[in-house]
Every structure is written in structure tokens, then in C-alpha cells.
Amino acid sequence: MKGEFLGHPRGLAFLFGSEMWERFSYYGMRALLVFYLVDELLKPEQIETVLGLGALKGALEAVSGPLGAQPFASQIYGLYTGLVYLTPILGGLIADRWLGRSRTIALGAALMVVGHFLMAYEPLFLLALALIAFGCGAYKPNITTQVGELYERADPRRDRAYSIFYVGINIGAFFAPLVCGTLGEMIGWAYGFACAGVGMAVGLATYLLGVSSLPRTPRAAGRVAPNEEGRGEFRRALLGILLLFIPSALFWAAFEQQGNTIALWAAQSADRSVSFLGWRTEIPVTWFQAFNPLIIFLFTPPLVSFWAALARRGREPSTVRKLTLGCLGVALSYGVLALAAHLNGGARASWLWLFVFFAVITLAELHFSPITLSLVSNLAPAGSRSALMGVWFTSMFLGNLLAGWLGSFWSGMTSVNFFMLMAGLGLAGAAVVEGSRRKLGAII
Numbered sequence: 001m002k003g004e005f006l007g008h009p010r011g012l013a014f015l016f017g018s019e020m021w022e023r024f025s026y027y028g029m030r031a032l033l034v035f036y037l038v039d040e041l042l043k044p045e046q047i048e049t050v051l052g053l054g055a056l057k058g059a060l061e062a063v064s065g066p067l068g069a070q071p072f073a074s075q076i077y078g079l080y081t082g083l084v085y086l087t088p089i090l091g092g093l094i095a096d097r098w099l100g101r102s103r104t105i106a107l108g109a110a111l112m113v114v115g116h117f118l119m120a121y122e123p124l125f126l127l128a129l130a131l132i133a134f135g136c137g138a139y140k141p142n143i144t145t146q147v148g149e150l151y152e153r154a155d156p157r158r159d160r161a162y163s164i165f166y167v168g169i170n171i172g173a174f175f176a177p178l179v180c181g182t183l184g185e186m187i188g189w190a191y192g193f194a195c196a197g198v199g200m201a202v203g204l205a206t207y208l209l210g211v212s213s214l215p216r217t218p219r220a221a222g223r224v225a226p227n228e229e230g231r232g233e234f235r236r237a238l239l240g241i242l243l244l245f246i247p248s249a250l251f252w253a254a255f256e257q258q259g260n261t262i263a264l265w266a267a268q269s270a271d272r273s274v275s276f277l278g279w280r281t282e283i284p285v286t287w288f289q290a291f292n293p294l295i296i297f298l299f300t301p302p303l304v305s306f307w308a309a310l311a312r313r314g315r316e317p318s319t320v321r322k323l324t325l326g327c328l329g330v331a332l333s334y335g336v337l338a339l340a341a342h343l344n345g346g347a348r349a350s351w352l353w354l355f356v357f358f359a360v361i362t363l364a365e366l367h368f369s370p371i372t373l374s375l376v377s378n379l380a381p382a383g384s385r386s387a388l389m390g391v392w393f394t395s396m397f398l399g400n401l402l403a404g405w406l407g408s409f410w411s412g413m414t415s416v417n418f419f420m421l422m423a424g425l426g427l428a429g430a431a432v433v434e435g436s437r438r439k440l441g442a443i444i
Helices: 011-041 053-064 069-086 088-099 101-118 122-149 158-187 189-213 228-243 245-259 261-269 285-312 319-344 351-366 369-379 382-407 415-435 437-443
Strands: 273-276 279-282
Touching: 011 069, 011 101, 011 122, 011 158, 011 189, 011 245, 011 261, 011 285, 053 069, 053 122, 069 088, 069 122, 069 245, 069 382, 088 101, 088 122, 088 382, 101 122, 101 189, 122 158, 122 369, 122 382, 158 189, 158 285, 158 369, 228 245, 228 369, 228 382, 228 437, 245 261, 245 285, 245 319, 245 351, 245 382, 245 415, 261 285, 261 319, 261 351, 261 415, 285 351, 319 351, 319 369, 319 415, 319 437, 351 369, 369 382, 415 437
Parallel strands: none
Antiparallel strands: 273 279
């Protein structure tokens, strides 16, 4: 490959840019979703105008009992974000067995473009969510796998490449609430959703421009069947993924409250006013969802440099230890919000508490999410990388499904108790990682 990108193969630049725009579309829509549901779509007179929404409500109520607007919105949010992380199993299989990675990525991106634009048409809301979720399932495991395939297996740049890739994800996620969120909140829901569609179209174009710089996967018919050694590598990789399944689900169940109950707490219980030189205004509530990605691309370069400096002295934390620190960071972040809610009682808490929360949970994320992606990519044998990455994303499916279900208790609990429950998930995840330390160490 000709040229380099920050000391890495040129293809990383195109994967970086494509993923940045895909995350712009995803987080732009997500910033609006719960508010759109609670304030607009789940009004009694609106539900029957949306194809299938009444039937979905009836099915959920058959399991959990009557659902008000907020619990129903939380369940929809959890089902949608969960499906986003379940469909990668299908996307991985399609890539590994039939279409190859590049064609599957392009197909997934096209489905997401259509889905985001359909979000502007209320009667097809559930169809739009399904198209985005299945498009993401085709796109996400394969583009993530392609990052790892830019490198030889023993290349020490791999972990850093995933951290750089993660910055691209979060640049898109940072601007999404500021642009799509502002349009949806201030002008109209349809404008915010359409903006997300434009972003995804740019992401698709970016990927197609860079296809020639990316690793190619052979057609299924031309692949060699795995031998016993290959099957052994597959079983080893699968065992490693399964050992981390529960910690991952617990991590994401707490982490994914950001677009759900944390957004509602920001709207209902945070003092969002700011003053500067006599000028006073209020921070739009969707903008708080830009804090996490902002802090990610501010923290990632010094954190990667710090790890590299520790590595030179032989003191960089092990992969397993980083995962433990990530889970403990989630617990600490919710402890911050529990303290804020306790100290302020019924009064609104300063928005600075939210900033501290996002700083802590973001540092936790940097110790967990890109590290697990690098780990799975490195463990998986070449012929099954996308499929195993899809299996890994299933842990995120369970986490998001759990996040939606737990979020439905928000309106029936005190915020202090809810935040302490989330902190408990982080502590439990850390305990499971530490309990599996010896087995994980042998696999890694």
C-alpha cells in the first residue's frame, strides 16, 4: 500500500473517515430518539398511526405490564440498540461465506442511508429502525475486522490502530448531537433525522473511495477449509469471547444509559444554564451527548502515549487489567451521579456534575471497548474473523437489551438508587473479569 496515515497503512484513513460518518448518523439519530418518542410519537393519538407500534406495545405489556410513555420509550430504545449489536452475527456470516467484507460493508451502509431518511416519515418508524439495525449489522463487524487485517498478527501497532479508529468513531459521535440534535430539537424532528441520513451517505462514499487501499477477502468458493489447527484456534477464540461475555453485557448495560435515562436526568434534574460576561443561556439537552466523544478524542492521544511510555519500561497494564479498570471506572462514574443527586435533593444539580460523570465513564470506555475489539480481532482465525466479531457484538446486544429493560424502572425509582444500581453493574463486571484472569491470560 502506498503512503501512510499517522504511521499506519493508508487504508486506516478511509476506514477512519467512513466510520466517523457512520457514527455521526447513528449518534445523531440516537440523540433524538428517546425525546422524540416521549414528546411526540408515543402520545396516545400518535401510536396507532405508526405501522406495528400498537402491536409492539401490546407484546411488551404482555410481559411487563402496562407501560407509560417513558418505560415504553426505554424498551424501544433498548430493543433497537440491542438489535444493532445482534445483527452483526448475520453480517459477519454473510461476509465470511458469501459476499466478502467490502461488498457487505457497502450493502450495510446503503441500508442505513435508506433507514435514516425513512425516520422522517412517522408511519414507517419501525421499518426505519429495522433497516438501520440490519444495515449496521452488515457494516459494523466487517469494517472493525478490516482495521485489524491491515496488520500482521504480531504487529505492535494493532492496539494503537484501534485507538486511532476509535477517535474517528467519536469525532462523528461528537458532532452528531450538536448538528442533528440541534436541528431536531430546535427546528423539527424530520430535519435531524434527515441530517443523519446525509452523514451516512457521505460515509458510504468515503468507503467506496478507499476500497482499493483495503485488504481483500477471498470469495467463499476460493477459501481453504480449516484444518484441525484452524478449528483449534476458532475454539480458543470463542472461549476467550465467552469468558468476557458477562462483563461486556454488564458494562454496556450501564454505559448505554447515556442516550436514555442520563439524557432524561439532564433534561429534568440538571441546571443547564451557563453565563459568560453577562451573557446567559441554557445548554441544549442533546448537547450533553457530545461530552463523551469530545473527551474520547481529547483523552485518547495522551492515554496511548502514556501506555507506550509504560510499555517501554515494561509496566503497561495487561489487557485483562485494562478491562478490569474499565468496569471499575463505570462504577465510579455512576457513584459521581449518585452523589450529585443525593447532595442536591430535589433541586437541580449543576451541569458540571454531568461533565465529571462523562469524563470518568469515557476513561472507563477507553480501557474497555477498543481493547476488546483489538483482542477479538487478534484471537480470531482469518477465515472466521467477521463471524466471531459478530459473536462478540452479541454481548453488546445483551447489554443494550438489559439497558432498555433497566431503564424502564427509571420513573419508579429515586435517581440515587438507580445510579447505585448502575454502579453495581460495573463492580460486578470487574469481579467477573478478575475471576477469569488466569484462564484469559492463558488464551491471550
